[in-house]
Amino acid sequence: MSTVTISTLISLGKQMLTQNSDSAKLDAQILLSFVLNKPISYLLTWPEEQVGSTNKEDFLLLLQRRVLHEPIAYIIGEKEFWSLPFKVSPSTLIPRPDTEVLVETVLQNHGDGTHTCCDLGTGTGAIALALASERTSWIIDAIDFNTDAVSLAKENAASLGFITVNIYQSDWFSKVESTKQFDIIVSNPPYIDKVDPHLVEGDVQYEPLSALVADKEGMGDFMIIAEHAINYLNPNGMLYFEHGYEQGDSLRNLLKVLGYRGIKSIKDYNGHERVTFAQR
Known part of the structure; x- marks a missing residue:
């Protein structure tokens, strides 16, 4: 037929x-x-x-x-996030609905004034560009260690019309100017333990391990970012993390030990702790 x-x-x-x-x-x-x-x-x-x-x-x-089990987003090359169409590729993590909780939390805590913001590990650019779509006066940097991800994020910024977002390659803060200071630092870093059995199951097996896995039982990149971020935050600046649903206690303890204040966690749409933020 x-x-x-x-x-x-x-x-x-x-x-x-x-x-x-x-x-x-x-x-x-x-x-x-x-x-x-x-x-x-x-x-x-x-x-x-x-x-x-x-x-x-x-x-x-x-x-x-x-x-x-190849993800739909990789098959068609696109994933919607924050009602915006993002081009995706196997070099980047696929934007997830839970990450919108991170964007919502940042927006709720910071208004339309002129703020400086840095998105660490931007991937497709989803977080940075979602924030740019809502806060046009913000000055936003978006960085990733993966050059393919940087290229894709720049492509998304151009297609969505957010060309003022400064996107560049850096391994966390390694290439961020030492004199730069931000009001907001936001990150959805790798946070899965490398021995987690789910890494070889279902759709996630197609996604880049470098965007998923961290050492020290998934806490390694949180430790690096939190330790250095305090030097890049303005007085009273805020650090925001997305994290695994069982990592809230460990992350709050880490931030407390490093001297952060006003530490708070937010639950996702399924009632799991998903976002933790703190003030310098």
């Missing part, structure tokens, strides 16, 4: 992905809308529309990649 309907392909996709995805039908819809270059609303409006053989074969090839 050379052609088949949209609804038939969606049903086939759902059937193929049920064992591999918690959102099998949505995954199928996203992949088919990508192949057809149409919004999902088109698929819902025209379920009996015929799909040609070439598009059908392309769709089936993408389904096979998804069956092997």
Whole structure:
């Protein structure tokens, strides 16, 4: 059969992905809308529309990649974050909904005045560019040690129209000018223990280990950043971290030992501690 309907392909996709995805039908819809270059609303409006053989074969090839747990974002090269479309690649972590809690927390604590902000480990640029979209007067630096990530973040900044965000390569603070001072430092660093069994399961196995794993049971990069950030924060400046749901106590203790004040943790949409912040 050379052609088949949209609804038939969606049903086939759902059937193929049920064992591999918690959102099998949505995954199928996203992949088919990508192949057809149409919004999902088109698929819902025209379920009996015929799909040609070439598009059908392309769709089936993408389904096979998804069956092997390759993330949807890598397959289509894009992920929405903060209602903004971000280009993604296997060199960067895929932006996650929980990270929006980090952005929300920063925005709630800092208004529209002129603030200086540094996003450490920017990846796709998601955090920095989301903040830039809401606070146009802020002066924002975004850094990453991975040159491919830096290039991608710059591409996202250009496509989204936030070209004033200063994006550059640095291994944490190694290339940040020693005289620079920030009102806000924010980071979603690697925080998974390298022996965590989930690293070889499901979608996460496709993501770069360098963006996921830290030594010292996942606390290593928090230690480095927190120790040095205090020297780059203005008086009363704020440091924000996203972290694993079981790391809140350890992170609060670390920040207290290093002399930070006003330490507080925020829960994510599932009721788990996900963001911790403190004041210099």
